[in-house]
Amino acid sequence: MAKGQGLTTRTEDYAKWYGEVIEAGDLAEHSPVRGCMVIKPYGYALWENMRDVLDRMFKDTGHSNAYFPLFIPKSYLSKEAEHDEGFAKECAIVTHSRLIPTPDGKDLMPDPSSKLEEELIIRPTSETIIYGAIKNWIQSYRDLPLLLNQWANVVRWEMRTRLFLRTAEFLWQEGHTVHATAEEAEEETAKMLGVYADFLENWAAIPVLQGRKSESEKFAGADHTYCVEAMMQDRRALQAGTSHNLGQNFAKGFDLTYQTQEGKLEHAWTTSWGVSTRLIGGLIMTHSDDKGLVLPPKLAPHQVVVVPIWRKDAQKDDILAYADKLVAPLREKGIRVHLDARDKMQPGKKFYEWEKKGVPLRLEVGPRDMENDGVMTVRRDTGDKAPMAREAFLDGVQATLDEIQATLLAKARAFREENTHAVDSYDRLKEIVEGDGGFCRALWCGSDACENQVQSETKATIRCIPFDEPEEKGDCIICGESNEKIGKRIVWSKAY
Amino acid sequence: MAKGQGLTTRTEDYAKWYGEVIEAGDLAEHSPVRGCMVIKPYGYALWENMRDVLDRMFKDTGHSNAYFPLFIPKSYLSKEAEHDEGFAKECAIVTHSRLIPTPDGKDLMPDPSSKLEEELIIRPTSETIIYGAIKNWIQSYRDLPLLLNQWANVVRWEMRTRLFLRTAEFLWQEGHTVHATAEEAEEETAKMLGVYADFLENWAAIPVLQGRKSESEKFAGADHTYCVEAMMQDRRALQAGTSHNLGQNFAKGFDLTYQTQEGKLEHAWTTSWGVSTRLIGGLIMTHSDDKGLVLPPKLAPHQVVVVPIWRKDAQKDDILAYADKLVAPLREKGIRVHLDARDKMQPGKKFYEWEKKGVPLRLEVGPRDMENDGVMTVRRDTGDKAPMAREAFLDGVQATLDEIQATLLAKARAFREENTHAVDSYDRLKEIVEGDGGFCRALWCGSDACENQVQSETKATIRCIPFDEPEEKGDCIICGESNEKIGKRIVWSKAY
Numbered sequence: 001m002a003k004g005q006g007l008t009t010r011t012e013d014y015a016k017w018y019g020e021v022i023e024a025g026d027l028a029e030h031s032p033v034r035g036c037m038v039i040k041p042y043g044y045a046l047w048e049n050m051r052d053v054l055d056r057m058f059k060d061t062g063h064s065n066a067y068f069p070l071f072i073p074k075s076y077l078s079k080e081a082e083h084d085e086g087f088a089k090e091c092a093i094v095t096h097s098r099l100i101p102t103p104d105g106k107d108l109m110p111d112p113s114s115k116l117e118e119e120l121i122i123r124p125t126s127e128t129i130i131y132g133a134i135k136n137w138i139q140s141y142r143d144l145p146l147l148l149n150q151w152a153n154v155v156r157w158e159m160r161t162r163l164f165l166r167t168a169e170f171l172w173q174e175g176h177t178v179h180a181t182a183e184e185a186e187e188e189t190a191k192m193l194g195v196y197a198d199f200l201e202n203w204a205a206i207p208v209l210q211g212r213k214s215e216s217e218k219f220a221g222a223d224h225t226y227c228v229e230a231m232m233q234d235r236r237a238l239q240a241g242t243s244h245n246l247g248q249n250f251a252k253g254f255d256l257t258y259q260t261q262e263g264k265l266e267h268a269w270t271t272s273w274g275v276s277t278r279l280i281g282g283l284i285m286t287h288s289d290d291k292g293l294v295l296p297p298k299l300a301p302h303q304v305v306v307v308p309i310w311r312k313d314a315q316k317d318d319i320l321a322y323a324d325k326l327v328a329p330l331r332e333k334g335i336r337v338h339l340d341a342r343d344k345m346q347p348g349k350k351f352y353e354w355e356k357k358g359v360p361l362r363l364e365v366g367p368r369d370m371e372n373d374g375v376m377t378v379r380r381d382t383g384d385k386a387p388m389a390r391e392a393f394l395d396g397v398q399a400t401l402d403e404i405q406a407t408l409l410a411k412a413r414a415f416r417e418e419n420t421h422a423v424d425s426y427d428r429l430k431e432i433v434e435g436d437g438g439f440c441r442a443l444w445c446g447s448d449a450c451e452n453q454v455q456s457e458t459k460a461t462i463r464c465i466p467f468d469e470p471e472e473k474g475d476c477i478i479c480g481e482s483n484e485k486i487g488k489r490i491v492w493s494k495a496y
Numbered sequence: 497m498a499k500g501q502g503l504t505t506r507t508e509d510y511a512k513w514y515g516e517v518i519e520a521g522d523l524a525e526h527s528p529v530r531g532c533m534v535i536k537p538y539g540y541a542l543w544e545n546m547r548d549v550l551d552r553m554f555k556d557t558g559h560s561n562a563y564f565p566l567f568i569p570k571s572y573l574s575k576e577a578e579h580d581e582g583f584a585k586e587c588a589i590v591t592h593s594r595l596i597p598t599p600d601g602k603d604l605m606p607d608p609s610s611k612l613e614e615e616l617i618i619r620p621t622s623e624t625i626i627y628g629a630i631k632n633w634i635q636s637y638r639d640l641p642l643l644l645n646q647w648a649n650v651v652r653w654e655m656r657t658r659l660f661l662r663t664a665e666f667l668w669q670e671g672h673t674v675h676a677t678a679e680e681a682e683e684e685t686a687k688m689l690g691v692y693a694d695f696l697e698n699w700a701a702i703p704v705l706q707g708r709k710s711e712s713e714k715f716a717g718a719d720h721t722y723c724v725e726a727m728m729q730d731r732r733a734l735q736a737g738t739s740h741n742l743g744q745n746f747a748k749g750f751d752l753t754y755q756t757q758e759g760k761l762e763h764a765w766t767t768s769w770g771v772s773t774r775l776i777g778g779l780i781m782t783h784s785d786d787k788g789l790v791l792p793p794k795l796a797p798h799q800v801v802v803v804p805i806w807r808k809d810a811q812k813d814d815i816l817a818y819a820d821k822l823v824a825p826l827r828e829k830g831i832r833v834h835l836d837a838r839d840k841m842q843p844g845k846k847f848y849e850w851e852k853k854g855v856p857l858r859l860e861v862g863p864r865d866m867e868n869d870g871v872m873t874v875r876r877d878t879g880d881k882a883p884m885a886r887e888a889f890l891d892g893v894q895a896t897l898d899e900i901q902a903t904l905l906a907k908a909r910a911f912r913e914e915n916t917h918a919v920d921s922y923d924r925l926k927e928i929v930e931g932d933g934g935f936c937r938a939l940w941c942g943s944d945a946c947e948n949q950v951q952s953e954t955k956a957t958i959r960c961i962p963f964d965e966p967e968e969k970g971d972c973i974i975c976g977e978s979n980e981k982i983g984k985r986i987v988w989s990k991a992y
Contacts, residue, residue, distance in 0.1 A: 031629060033565045033616070038629045041560035041644065048561065064537035065544065069529045070618075070649055070665050071588075074595070074604055088595035092567075093606050094618070095591045097653040099570070099584035108570055110589050110615060119606060120529070122566075122590070122618075133527060133534045148537065153566055153649065157593040169566050 009290045014234040019163070021284055024356040025293035028163050028280075035161045035168030042357060043280065045301035047171065050279060051151065053203050053299070054173065057195050063147040063175060068129050070153075071120040076128040079253035086220025090157040092122040092168075122155040127221070127246075127272055130176050131254035138178060138268065140259040145188070146178040164281035165238075165496050172276030178268045180258065182247070185269035189245040192273040193226040196241035204279065205296040205409040206230045206286045207416055208240060209439075209491060211464030216451055219272075223247035229463045229491070231416040232285035235437035237463045237495040240282050243273035281496070286412050287381075293358030294380055296408050297401040302338040304330055304397070305359045309347045309366035322370040326363060329394050335401070355380065360404050361397075381407055422489070426454075426477050429492060433458045440492040441469070445476035446485035453478060460492045505786045510730040515659070517780055520852040521789035524659050524776075531657045531664030538853060539776065541797035543667065546775060547647065549699050549795070550669065553691050559643040559671060564626050566649075567616040572624040575749035582716025586653040588618040588664075618651040623717070623742075623768055626672050627750035634674060634764065636755040641684070642674040660777035661734075661992050668772035674764045676754060678743070681765035685741040688769040689722040692737035700775065701792040701905040702726045702782045703912055704736060705935075705987060707960030712947055715768075719743035725959045725987070727912040728781035731933035733959045733991040736778050739769035777992070782908050783877075789854030790876055792904050793897040798834040800826055800893070801855045805843045805862035818866040822859060825890050831897070851876065856900050857893075877903055918985070922950075922973050925988060929954045936988040937965070941972035942981035949974060956988045 007020045022028055027043030030036075039047065055065070077088060098114035101107070123129060134146060151173050161167045175192060179185040193210055200206045208228040218225035222244040230238045250256070251267040258268050287294040297303045308323045310316045323339060330337040338359075340350050347364070354362055364376040375393050378385045381404050419438035423429045429440050444450060444462070455461050469488040476483055503516045518524055523539030526532075535543065551561070573584060594610035597603070619625060630642060647669050657663050671688060675681040689706055696702045704724040714721035718740040726734045746752070747763040754764050783790040793799045804819045806812045819835060826833040834855075836846050843860070850858055860872040871889050874881045877900050915934035919925045925936050940946060940958070951957050965984040972979055 029629070031565045031625070033567045033569060033625065036565035036567060038565065039563040041562045044562050045560065047563075064541065066537045066540045067535040067543075067667065069527045069532035069534065070651065071529045071532060073529060077595070077604060088604060091593065091595060092590045092616070093592040093595065094588045095606065096589040097587065099573070099587060099589065099617070108573060108584060110591065120588070121595070129527070129529065133525070155566065171563065 007290060007292060010233060017290070018281075018285060021288050021292050021356075022163050025284075025358060027284075027293075030161075030163065035158050037161075037163050037167045037169075039171075039277070042301060046280060046283075046295070046299060047277060049299045049301065050199075050204070051173070054195075054199055054275065055149075055151070057199060058149050058173070058175065061147075061191065061195060063149045063177075066148050066150060067152070068126050068133060068150060070123055072123050072126075072129045074119045074121060076132060077121065079128060079131075079250075087124045087156070091124055092155045092157060094120040094122065123152070124154055124156045125272075125274070126150060126152070126154075126174055127176065127250055128254070131250055131256055131270075134176075134178065135254055135256045138256065138258050141180045141261055144178055144180045144258060144268065145184060147175075147188075148177065149173055149175045162281075164277055164284070166278075170277050172274050175271070175273040177271045178251075178256065179270070180260070180266075180268065182269050185245055185247070185271050189226060189243045189271045189273070192271070193228065193241070193243040196228050196243070196273075196275060199275075200228055200230065200240055200279075200282075201409065203296070203298045204283055204286075205298075205405055205412060206240065206282055207409060207413040209464055209466050210468070211466035211491070213242075213464060214451060214462045214490075216448060217462060219244045221246060221249050223249065227464050229493075229495075230282055230286060231412075231419060231439060231493075232282070232496065233288075233415070234285070235419045235439075235493075237439065237491075237493040238278075238282045238285065239463070239495065240279060241273070241275040244271060246270045246272060287408050288358065292356035294408070295358035295360060297360040297405050300358065300360055301336065302354075302357075302359050303335050303401055304337045304361045304363060305354045306337060306339045306363045306365060307347055307350045307354070308339070308341060309364060311367070315367055319365060319367065319370060323365050326365065326375060326390065326394070330397065333394075333398065335397060351378075360401060363393075379404060381411075420491075423492075424477060429454070429460070429477060430458055433460045433492070433494060437494055439463070441489040442477045442492060443472065443474045443483040444486055444490045445479055445481040445483055447476075447479070447481070450476055450478035454492065458494075460494050463491045463493050463495060465490045503786060503788060506729060513786070514777075514781060517784050517788050517852075518659050521780075521854060523780075523789070526657075526659065531654050533657075533659050533663045533665075535667075535773070538797060542776060542779075542791070542795060543773060545795045545797065546695075546700070547669070550691075550695055550771065551645075551647070553695060554645050554669075554671065557643075557687065557691060559645045559673075562644050562646060563648070564622050564629060564646060566619055568619050568622075568625045570615045570617060572628060573617065575624060575627075575746075583620045583652070587620055588651045588653060590616040590618065619648070620650055620652045621768075621770070622646060622648070622650075622670055623672065623746055624750075627746055627752055627766075630672075630674065631750055631752040634752065634754050637676045637757055640674055640676045640754060640764065641680060643671075643684075644673065645669055645671045658777075660773055660780070662774075666773050668770050671767070671769040673767045674747075674752065675766070676756070676762075676764065678765050681741055681743070681767050685722060685739045685767045685769070688767070689724065689737070689739040692724050692739070692769075692771060695771075696724055696726065696736055696775075696778075697905060699792070699794045700779055700782075701794075701901055701908060702736065702778055703905060703909040705960055705962050706964070707962040707987070709738075709960060710947060710958045710986075712944060713958060715740045717742060717745050719745065723960050725989075725991075726778055726782060727908075727915060727935060727989075728778070728992070729784075729911065730781070731915050731935075731989075733935065733987075733989040734774075734778045734781065735959070735991065736775060737769070737771040740767060742766045742768060783904050784854065788852035790904070791854035791856060793856040793901050796854065796856055797832065798850075798853075798855050799831050799897055800833045800857045800859060801850045802833060802835045802859045802861060803843055803846045803850070804835070804837060805860060807863070811863055815861060815863065815866060819861050822861065822871060822886065822890070826893065829890075829894065831893065847874075856897060859889075875900060877907075916987075919988075920973060925950070925956070925973060926954055929956045929988070929990060933990055935959070937985040938973045938988055939968065939970045939979040940982055940986045941975055941977040941979055943972075943975070943977070946972055946974035950988065954990075956990050959987045959989050959991060961986045 008016045096110035098111040099108040100111040213225040226243045248267040362378040423440040423442045504512045592606035594607040595604040596607040709721040744763040858874040919936040919938045
């Protein structure tokens with residue numbers, strides 16, 4: 001940490017603040033293994049909550065989980081040319097299957113005689129390995145749609161890593177679906193983007209733009225990619241999830257065919273979609289403040305923490321018994337409550353720890369509260385401190401948590417609106433991107449040339465062509481050509 | 497399948513039957529990637545149920561989940577010598593991080609310039625990588641115990657693979673705990689073995705022997721290993737779970753120390769324990785019959801399947817409406833029910849499919865049932881078919897499921913008892929092992945020599961030194977020496 005107890009502030013050094021929030025919140029740490037992270041128990045509990053909500057949403061939309069191998073034979077990578085190029089540059093390659101002592105006996109080395117006939121790649125994503133298997137599951141239109149999801153670890157070799165946002169190994173889910181028609185595949189691609197937007201806004205309290213990626217930003221091998229984009233507090237964008245319509249590209253590469261109702265053999269239409277532990281990075285950077293983590297109640301491992309306060313050991317039992325008159329009814333209401341009964345730790349130190357860990361609501365329970373059948377409540381998001389009668393608190397606790405949840409979303413949405421600009425010249429775009437940053441809504445001709453120029457000159461990229469931008473005809477702010485190919489404003493921003 | 501619709505029977509060819517049950521039950525398949533399996537949606541749903549129950553048990557005993565890297569730097573493997581030897585022989589080794597085109601441009605090859613400075617091993621188990629991280633989490637006795645669990649994929653290079661029982665990659669959980677005293681570590685090791693036994697008997701309906709492994713069968717690097725051993729229907733043993741007391745061995749290798757209350761620096765005491773997707777193999781081989789899979793209600797993806805029967809299309813809507821008068825109340829009771837409303841499929845074909853998939857209770861609902869406000873019930877375990885009044889069925893359904901669960905456990909226990917023999921001579925041991933097989937309770941001197949002799953001559957191994965064998969003094973059935981070192985009968989059997 002920077003100075004004494006406090007964290008580096010966001011305005012001092014945003015990147016440093018981010019790292020300190022993670023450390024202070026005990027979420028994760030860099031592992032001695034290059035590029036890999038250790039997700040610590042508190043961070044993993046947060047991931048479990050996110051995963052469980054998403055998993056329920058996937059199942060409610062008809063998807064089943066399955067599990068496919070970690071290894072992809074090298075030859076699979078040549079089946080979809082664009083895809084291959086996209087991932088071959090950064091992958092972990094398994095070449096041997098046995099270690100033996102070195103000649104001097106002091107170390108271990110791969111046994112040359114255990115060299116694999118064909119190298120195996122650790123999956124960076126599983127399209128190729130999944131298609132290799134499911135093509136045997138599908139004979140006719142009756143076997144479609146096939147709606148699968150997988151929760152797994154994947155590896156993309158990364159030179160510059162950052163906890164949650166960019167690591168060599170990360171955890172994610174990848175949906176893979178197969179359809180009989182282009183329309184159904186498109187419907188699925190859009191539906192799952194909607195699921196992500198629903199999760200992000202209504203559970204993670206992260207407002208998102210929904211839209212389509214430009215050609216240069218789409219997934220390697222996709223017809224097109226939809227995405228949800230969020231704005232972090234440093235006004236940079238975070239791609240929070242993507243949903244790809246793969247058309248018949250992979251089906252053709254893997255000869256994934258089905259017999260139509262009319263008896264014709266056709267290539268299937270496929271999609272894939274995914275979100276990852278990167279969402280935790282997005283959650284941190286959307287809500288947290290200079291005191292540390294701030295978690296939305298719907299995903300927080302502990303929604304309420306109870307800190308009992310006793311001055312003399314003689315008071316302890318009574319205070320704990322009274323605390324239980326809060327803890328037990330909260331549990332009964334299905335609220336995730338944690339009682340911090342640690343001995344030999346000052347209450348102030350506990351307050352400070354739970355503040356850094358972002359627990360939405362803290363209850364302080366001392367002798368006076370016990371006397372009055374009351375409780376001191378402290379909101380993490382606003383810092384508001386209020387004494388309440390115990391019964392009144394219990395009656396209203398769910399409403400309070402809902403209000404915190406709504407406040408976080410509204411605050412993040414207001415921040416994004418404030419920092420989203422209609423931009424009508426390249427100079428203005430540069431000014432914003434090089435200044436405070438933010439989302440720049442601008443007209444674009446649709447050419448790679450303009451996109452590349454902006455990216456190389458300003459480092460801003462096209463985050464998406466938003467679904468909900470109104471139609472607008474005019475000239476590209478870069479080259480002055482008509483935007484008729486796109487027909488609406490697109491969004492530029494620097495991004496994670 | 498062997499002949500028409502039927503499976504190969506258990507008596508005809510047990511191994512073939514096992515493979516066919518998995519295929520007919522749509523649980524899993526071999527992947528084109530050597531040694532790896534694909535867990536299909538129905539098989540994965542079963543694993544999810546097992547995982548969720550175990551996860552709850554681990555959390556209820558105070559453990560938290562976390563996640564550690566997939567990769568282990570080669571140098572970590574030399575920190576615990578025995579452990580190193582145990583796993584170096586069969587591992588996947590990552591040596592490069594980039595693919596480039598071959599000189600002729602027709603293929604891809606590892607880029608020589610991307611060769612890693614230090615090779616990485618795909619975790620075969622995570623002790624080494626976890627200890628490398630958590631030694632920084634622990635300063636003093638106040639940080640102990642540390643009670644972690646991880647759900648993950650691991651890789652052990654296997655030459656001969658078998659779905660669920662032995663695959664190169666498999667899914668598992670690995671608990672890793674750190675304690676301040678030898679007593680606490682021992683208590684934890686025993687407690688988690690108890691959790692496994694509880695899960696196996698009360699959820700999977702698999703009776704198990706709890707005991708200790710002989711020196712030669714213990715985990716590489718452990719002080720001692722406890723295990724739960726089940727008997728499959730071919731009378732061979734399956735090691736269903738293990739719990740290791742690692743003493744201070746790993747703590748010393750990784751310099752995992754803590755400061756005691758008295759201010760002294762000491763090496764910690766650690767444990768690890770795990771179960772894997774192998775449990776699915778055990779579940780199959782314990783309960784299934786010649787018609788296919790039989791699943792215990794507490795873990796079955798669908799506990800009840802409802803098959804509506806209509807002769808004319810005009811009846812369909814009424815029948816489905818009536819079926820819902822079963823489905824809706826079952827759902828309300830929290831019972832996992834599946835309505836098989838597939839069109840253009842004969843009811844008989846559906847019955848057959850759900851039988852192969854082992855659904856504990858099948859409901860057939862036709863026009864006559866509708867008229868009588870009744871339902872035809874069919875138990876998978878016994879094949880018993882009984883018409884019932886709808887209300888009476890709904891009132892008793894939980895009791896019926898509980899009875900099926902209890903029947904499966906009782907049947908498996910009776911089978912094990914019938915095939916467990918008190919054996920008082922080596923000749924008798926050989927006779928049993930080379931005949932029908934089974935568990936042989938026998939006196940053993942405790943020497944490696946006798947253990948090795950039996951193993952090389954009969955392929956039987958010591959499954960465990962059971963906790964609940966009574967004390968019994970006498971002579972080793974192999975060498976005739978006294979068994980005073982062991983002091984009770986141990987169990988010999990061929991095993992998976």
